[in-house]
Each structure stands twice: as C-alpha cells, then as structure tokens.
Amino acid sequence: MADYKALIAQLTAVAATPGKSVAAVIKETGKEAFGCFPLHTPEELVYAAGYIPVGMWGGRTEIKLADKYLQGFCCTIIKANIEMGLNGTYKDLKGVIIPCICDTLKCVSEDWIYACPQIPVIPIAYPMQRKIDGAIEYMVEEFRHVQAKLEEISGRKITDEQIEAAFAIYEDYRQAMREFVEVAADYPLTIDAKTRHLIIKAAYFMDKAKYTAIVKDIIAELKQLPKEEAKIKVVVSGLVSEPVEVLDILTENGIAIVADDLSQASRKFRTPARAEGTALEKMAGIIADQKGDTFLYEPEKYKGSMLIDQYKAKKADGIIYFQMKFCDPEEFDFPIVKKEMEEAGIPLLYLEVDQQIDSFEQLRTRIQSFAEIL
Amino acid sequence: MGEERKSSKQLLAELQAKHYADAQQAKAEGKPVAWSASIAMQEILEAMDIAVVYPENHAAAIGARKESMEFINNAEGRGYSTDICSYARVNIGYSDIKHAEAQDIPLPDFVFCCDNLCNTVLKWYENLAKDLNIPMVLVNTPFVYDDEVPERSVKYMRKEFDHVIRQLEEITGKKMDPKRLEEVMETSNEAAKWWKAAYSTAVKNPSPLSGFDMFNYMAAAVTMRGKKETVELFRTWHDELKERGEAGMGPWKPGEDEKYRVLWDGIACWTNLSTTFKTLKKYGVNVVCSTYPDIWNLRYGSNDLDGLVKAYAEHYANRSIKFSVDKMSALAEEFQLDGILYHSNRSCKLMDFRQYEIQRQVEARTGIPYVSFDGDQTDPRIFSDAQYETRIQALVEVMENKKNAKGGK
Ligand code: SF4
Numbered sequence: 001m002a003d004y005k006a007l008i009a010q011l012t013a014v015a016a017t018p019g020k021s022v023a024a025v026i027k028e029t030g031k032e033a034f035g036c037f038p039l040h041t042p043e044e045l046v047y048a049a050g051y052i053p054v055g056m057w058g059g060r061t062e063i064k065l066a067d068k069y070l071q072g073f074c075c076t077i078i079k080a081n082i083e084m085g086l087n088g089t090y091k092d093l094k095g096v097i098i099p100c101i102c103d104t105l106k107c108v109s110e111d112w113i114y115a116c117p118q119i120p121v122i123p124i125a126y127p128m129q130r131k132i133d134g135a136i137e138y139m140v141e142e143f144r145h146v147q148a149k150l151e152e153i154s155g156r157k158i159t160d161e162q163i164e165a166a167f168a169i170y171e172d173y174r175q176a177m178r179e180f181v182e183v184a185a186d187y188p189l190t191i192d193a194k195t196r197h198l199i200i201k202a203a204y205f206m207d208k209a210k211y212t213a214i215v216k217d218i219i220a221e222l223k224q225l226p227k228e229e230a231k232i233k234v235v236v237s238g239l240v241s242e243p244v245e246v247l248d249i250l251t252e253n254g255i256a257i258v259a260d261d262l263s264q265a266s267r268k269f270r271t272p273a274r275a276e277g278t279a280l281e282k283m284a285g286i287i288a289d290q291k292g293d294t295f296l297y298e299p300e301k302y303k304g305s306m307l308i309d310q311y312k313a314k315k316a317d318g319i320i321y322f323q324m325k326f327c328d329p330e331e332f333d334f335p336i337v338k339k340e341m342e343e344a345g346i347p348l349l350y351l352e353v354d355q356q357i358d359s360f361e362q363l364r365t366r367i368q369s370f371a372e373i374l
Numbered sequence: 375m376g377e378e379r380k381s382s383k384q385l386l387a388e389l390q391a392k393h394y395a396d397a398q399q400a401k402a403e404g405k406p407v408a409w410s411a412s413i414a415m416q417e418i419l420e421a422m423d424i425a426v427v428y429p430e431n432h433a434a435a436i437g438a439r440k441e442s443m444e445f446i447n448n449a450e451g452r453g454y455s456t457d458i459c460s461y462a463r464v465n466i467g468y469s470d471i472k473h474a475e476a477q478d479i480p481l482p483d484f485v486f487c488c489d490n491l492c493n494t495v496l497k498w499y500e501n502l503a504k505d506l507n508i509p510m511v512l513v514n515t516p517f518v519y520d521d522e523v524p525e526r527s528v529k530y531m532r533k534e535f536d537h538v539i540r541q542l543e544e545i546t547g548k549k550m551d552p553k554r555l556e557e558v559m560e561t562s563n564e565a566a567k568w569w570k571a572a573y574s575t576a577v578k579n580p581s582p583l584s585g586f587d588m589f590n591y592m593a594a595a596v597t598m599r600g601k602k603e604t605v606e607l608f609r610t611w612h613d614e615l616k617e618r619g620e621a622g623m624g625p626w627k628p629g630e631d632e633k634y635r636v637l638w639d640g641i642a643c644w645t646n647l648s649t650t651f652k653t654l655k656k657y658g659v660n661v662v663c664s665t666y667p668d669i670w671n672l673r674y675g676s677n678d679l680d681g682l683v684k685a686y687a688e689h690y691a692n693r694s695i696k697f698s699v700d701k702m703s704a705l706a707e708e709f710q711l712d713g714i715l716y717h718s719n720r721s722c723k724l725m726d727f728r729q730y731e732i733q734r735q736v737e738a739r740t741g742i743p744y745v746s747f748d749g750d751q752t753d754p755r756i757f758s759d760a761q762y763e764t765r766i767q768a769l770v771e772v773m774e775n776k777k778n779a780k781g782g783k
C-alpha cells in the first residue's frame with residue numbers, strides 16, 4: 001500500500017489541474033472524454049459508452065467570449081463552461097451532457113448547440129414529480145434517450161451488461177465516498193477543508209474505478225492513524241465549496257469541514273441505490289429517493305432539518321452556506337434554511353462566492369468574525 | 375329599447391373585480407383558495423370550483439401601481455436575494471405583509487404550480503408551501519429540447535394529471551366531475567380562440583390594436599380562461615377591434631398614426647408602463663405583437679387530456695431556440711414587422727439566456743432590425759428612462775432608413 005500522503009497528493013494534484021489530468025487519463029486508458037455538466041448527470045451511461053466522463057464545474061477563466069450568449073447576471077460556473085467551449089479548452093471532448101435542471105441550464109443546453117457546434121450536446125430533462133407512479137418509467141426512458149444519443153455519437157452500441165457493469169463501478173464509488181466523508185471527519189487536520197474538496201473533486205477527472213481504489217486505500221490508511229480534533233467544526237451546504245482560496249481561509253482560522261451538503265460532493269453520492277431493479281431503474285431511484293436536494297422538487301424542504309441533523313451528529317460548531325452568485329435555486333433555499341437555523345440557535349455563515357473572485361479580503365473578514373463567535 | 379351592450383373595457387374591469395371578489399368570498403366562506411402559477415392547468419381548478427388567484431398577475435398589478443418596492447424590501451429583508459425573479463420577491467413579500475393598495479388577495483390554502491414557464495416558479499412555490507405550511511400541487515412539464523413533446527413526457531404528465539386530481543380531491547373533500555371538466559375544457563378552448571382572434575386583428579396595417587392594451591387584456595387570459603364570461607369578453611373585444619380595423623382606424627386616436635410596427639419580446643415593465651408606452655408612441659411605434667400572448671392560446675381537442683397536458687408543455691418558454699426563432703420569424707411576416715424590441719428582463723433568466731442567440735438568428739433570417747433594453751417586470755431599480763429612449767431612437771432611425779430605402783426603389 002502506498003503512503004497515504006502520496007495518494008492524497010496524487011488526487012489533489014488531479015483536481016488542481018483538470019486539463020492536464022484529463023489529457024493524462026485519455027493517454028493512459030486510450031478512451032475519449034465526454035463532458036458532464038452538473039447536476040445528477042448519468043455518468044454511468046457515459047462510462048458504459050466507453051468514454052471517460054469529465055465533470056464540467058466551471059473554473060477560473062477570464063470571461064470574454066461567453067458574453068455573446070449570456071448576460072452579466074449568469075452564474076459563473078456556466079459562463080466559464082461556455083467560455084471554455086468557445087475558446088477551445090474543451091476541444092477534445094466528444095460531446096457534453098447538459099441536464100435541464102434549472103432555468104440557466106435549460107437555456108445553456110440550447111445555446112451550446114450554436115456556440116460549440118463541433119461538440120454535440122445531449123440534453124436530459126428530469127421528472128420533478130419524482131415520487132409519483134410513472135416517474136421512474138419516464139426517467140428510464142429519458143436515460144434510454146441519452147443512451148441512443150451516445151450510441152449515435154460514438155458509433156458503438158451500449159449493451160445492458162455494460163450499463164450494469166458501469167453502474168456497479170459507480171455504486172462502489174458512491175459507497176466508498178460515503179465512507180470517505182465519514183472517516184475524513186475524524187482527521188480534520190490531515191484532511192483539511194481544501195484537501196477534502198480536492199480529493200472529492202478529483203473523481204470528476206479520472207477513471208472512476210481507478211479513483212475509487214485510491215480512495216479506499218486512503219480510507220484504510222487514515223483509519224490506522226490516531227483521530228484528530230479540529231478547533232472549529234462546520235457543516236457546509238451549497239453547490240460547490242469554491243473557490244479554493246476560501247477553503248484556505250477556513251483552515252487559517254482553524255475551521256474544518258466535518259460534513260457537507262454540496263452538489264459537487266455528498267449530494268452526488270449520499271443516496272444509496274434501491275436493492276431491486278435494473279441499473280437504469282436504480283439510477284432513477286436514486287433521483288427519486290434523494291432528500292434535501294435544492295434541484296429536485298421537494299415541497300417539504302428537508303434541507304434545513306438535514307443540516308441540523310448533520311450538525312448534531314458531528315458535534316459541529318456552525319454551518320456555512322456557500323452561495324454561488326446568481327444560482328437562484330440555491331438562493332431560494334437560503335431564507336428557509338436561515339429561518340430554521342435561527343430557530344434552532346445554530347450559527348450560520350452565508351458566503352456569496354463566485355469562481356472568478358480575485359479579492360478575498362471581505363470573505364476573510366467575515367470568516368474571521370464567524371470563527372470568533374464560535 | 376334594449377340595454378346597451380357593454381364595452382370590452384367595462385367587461386374587463388367588471389370581470390377582474392369579480393375575480394378578486396370571488397376569491398375573497400371563498401376565503402370568507404371557508405372554502406379553499408389556490409395561488410396558481412400563470413400557465414397552470416386552470417381547467418382542473420375551475421372544474422372543481424376552486425377559487426384561484428394568480429400571484430404573477432397580482433404582482434404585476436402591484437408593480438403597475440408602483441408599490442412593488444415595499445414587498446421587495448420585505449422579501450429581501452428576510453434573506454431573498456435581489457437576483458431572484460421580482461414576481462417571486464413581490465409575492466413572497468405580500469405573503470407576509472398581506473395588504474396592497476393595488477389589490478388585496480386572500481392567503482392560499484394550497485399552491486398550484488406548473489413549471490412550464492420556468493423552474494423559478496417551482497422553487498418559489500416550494501417556499502410558499504413550506505413557509506405557510508400548506509400543500510403544494512405540481513404539474514412538472516419536462517423541458518422540450520427536441521422538436522416535439524416526446525411520448526414519454528405525455529405519459530408522465532398524464533400520470534401527474536391524475537395525481538393532481540387525487541390531491542385536490544383530498545384537499546377539497548370533493549370529487550372531480552369528468553363531465554364538468556369536459557365542459558370547462560370546451561369553454562377554455564373557446565376563450566383561447568377568441569383571445570387569439572382579438573390580438574390577431576393587429577395583423578391589419580395599420581393595426582386597430584395598441585399592444586399595451588393587449589397587455590391589459592392578457593390579465594383575463596391568465597386568470598379566467600375557463601369561464602364563459604371570458605369568452606364573451608374576448609369576443610366583444612375582437613368585434614370592437616374588427617370594427618375599428620374595418621373603419622381604417624389605427625391603434626390610437628385619429629391623427630395619431632402608426633408609423634412603425636414592432637414586436638415586444640418578453641414581459642412588460644409594469645413599473646414603467648407609461649414611460650415605455652409613451653416613448654414608443656411619440657415616435658409612432660406600435661407594439662403589434664409579442665412572443666407572450668400566444669402562450670395562453672392553449673388549444674386541444676374535445677375531452678383530449680393527452681392534448682391538454684401537451685398543450686401546456688409545448689408553448690415557447692418551454693421550447694428550443696429553434697422553435698423560438700421559427701415562431702418569431704413567422705410573426706415577423708404575419709404582422710409585417712418593422713422592428714423588434716427585446717426586453718432583457720433582469721428577473722427572468724429563462725428568457726434572457728437564450729435571447730442573444732435568438733436575436734442574431736431572427737435578424738439573420740428576417741433582416742428586421744432590433745434593439746434590446748435592460749428592464750425588469752416589477753423591480754423598478756433596473757429600468758433606465760434614458761437608456762430606453764436612446765435605444766428606441768436608434769431603432770426608429772434604422773426603421774426609418776429602411777423605409778426610405780424601400781420607398782426610393
Ligand atoms: S443557476 Fe445554479 S444550478 Fe443553475 S447552472 Fe447556475 S450554478 Fe448551476
């Protein structure tokens with residue numbers, strides 16, 4: 001078994017330089033890459049099609065060309081994706097999947113056709129009434145539609161066996177990640193906020209089977225070590241906990257992330273699959289069973305109570321709400337969460353972030369004062 | 375002598391007053407009241423005799439009365455971001471303040487949502503349901519990215535339709551009468567037919583219809599499509615317009631000529647109605663059509679429930695750029711447009727984030743000039759008189775040059 005520090009360094013390096021990492025995995029596996037916009041993208045199908053699914057969660061880039069498609073008040077994740085589509089960063093992608101899950105993504109699934117005609121787009125529309133009779137059936141047919149499009153683009157048939165096999169690899173990955181976030185909470189100094197984020201993010205730029213094996217090794221090694229205590233423990237909620245500079249500021253202030261409710265992290269792997277059914281039915285089942293997710297219809301809005309549960313279970317000191325600027329579904333959830341935290345007397349820090357910020361002084365001050373009250 | 379026939383303007387005012395009075399009365403009698411998204415399947419509510427108010431319509435009325443900031447401030451004070459659609463902020467503010475000079479409405483016993491316009495209404499109604507601790511009823515219409523609504527969506531939406539009826543039967547304790555539903559569907563089709571017939575009178579050159587009047591009548595298309603009186607209203611309005619047209623009258627008073635015919639893309643700026651209208655009129659520019667009104671031209675066959683759910687899913691807000699470009703290009707020809715005016719509406723990401731590409735494609739296809747201006751339907755802080763006027767001037771100049779060039783041929 002390799003030294004856990006080396007394994008951690010390997011994964012954090014992958015996440016820190018996505019472009020290089022994707023080039024490396026293409027070279028290593030001989031497979032081509034296929035882009036997956038957020039959220040809940042059926043990566044299993046992409047994997048079954050023989051591609052490396054690559055996560056497209058924006059990134060730091062100067063926005064110039066994207067202004068031709070999107071007004072100033074569009075979230076920067078999507079602006080960055082369009083920008084990088086236009087400026088050639090994504091030239092090696094064989095296609096992209098765009099889930100039409102928020103108003104911005106619906107529009108962008110359309111804009112992409114004209115902005116990046118050389119990279120075919122496969123849209124997908126989820127059932128929001130995901131609990132009713134008929135929702136799973138619809139979802140499975142929608143997956144079949146994506147499958148047909150992937151077959152058309154790749155020129156290869158995808159068999160049900162391949163889908164089952166891909167699903168098994170992803171289930172293994174999700175299971176390992178559920179364990180990872182649990183174990184990481186016991187080692188908040190080794191797995192500080194930024195390290196935690198980068199390890200989880202690396203999965204988006206690697207072959208999942210290979211990634212999962214490394215994560216399992218890290219988990220096993222960590223468990224050998226004496227547990228660590230952080231000065232301040234928080235639960236984070238939001239789309240992503242970026243930019244990473246903010247995570248460094250958390251660490252500087254002795255704040256560790258002991259649990260998350262992030263689209264890029266736990267929301268992606270926290271829901272176990274149902275025991276019965278085909279792989280596609282199980283994939284649909286995960287969408288139907290997911291709780292407290294901003295982007296999946298839920299009139300009961302369990303998010304707040306789930307955060308409180310996490311807060312209590314992890315004996316945390318507070319909650320940080322990472323609000324991606326201009327992400328309106330998340331903005332809608334905030335006042336509800338805020339009220340619930342006030343009623344429960346739980347300290348809540350609201351951080352409005354975007355991937356392109358270059359001055360962190362204001363955020364630093366806010367984080368410092370939050371740390372002081374905890 | 376017989377009673378004089380009421381004008382459509384009178385009918386509209388009466389019906390609107392009745393619409394709100396009925397809701398208040400239902401509340402007073404302890405009957406359930408719904409708050410509904412603006413393009414939801416009202417047929418079901420009407421057939422079950424459930425009183426409804428429409429927050430988008432109500433927020434527009436508050437905006438037109440220039441009192442939206444009070445409600446917006448309330449919502450923002452409770453943590454709602456300025457980035458969120460201002461209809462939602464106004465309405466969520468109202469759900470707390472519960473009184474508006476423009477119009478009072480009863481608080482809902484449940485919310486009735488259809489996300490065919492945007493995902494925003496879904497999040498907004500979730501919050502109302504949670505905050506007010508009331509049930510939410512939803513019909514989700516998956517985004518139509520292909521050329522047609524796929525069979526799988528129709529099947530799924532039909533299941534939702536049945537689910538919704540069961541939910542409403544539980545909420546009201548009443549059974550849905552399929553005969554009554556069939557009747558309401560007939561009436562709604564009839565109302566939609568006359569709604570379209572009325573605004574289509576603007577095809578005539580000059581148009582007997584002023585586009586800003588259409589924005590007013592649209593309130594009835596939103597709030598009472600399922601009622602017999604609405605059929606009467608739109609038919610009367612149509613007849614008046616037809617008469618005007620036959621008499622060779624334009625949209626305004628005699629002597630005020632329609633010089634240019636434009637399409638208005640997007641929602642009106644309710645908080646700046648008079649400025650937006652007067653500036654256009656000053657240059658002889660009439661809004662002869664919009665991408666919006668056709669949304670309520672919801673048509674389906676007799677008792678055809680598949681057709682009904684499909685109609686709700688397939689209007690332009692839930693469709694592809696290709697569909698929008700085809701649609702606008704067809705309108706350009708049908709209405710003999712001289713120009714297009716795009717409202718870049720700070721509230722509405724769904725409309726905005728396709729608008730630039732649509733502008734380019736429609737211009738490439740039709741050659742019709744356009745301008746775009748920044749505004750918002752109910753947040754008065756976005757619109758700028760100066761920018762609007764400059765943009766309109768620019769459009770008029772291009773339209774004028776084109777006219778002269780044509781005339782000179
Ligand atoms: S609005 Fe939010 S969910 Fe939608 S694309 Fe932007 S960041 Fe993603």
Ligand code: SF4
Nearest residue numbers: 459491492494721722
């Ligand atoms: S203005 Fe736009 S975002 Fe707001 S409710 Fe209407 S369609 Fe939705």
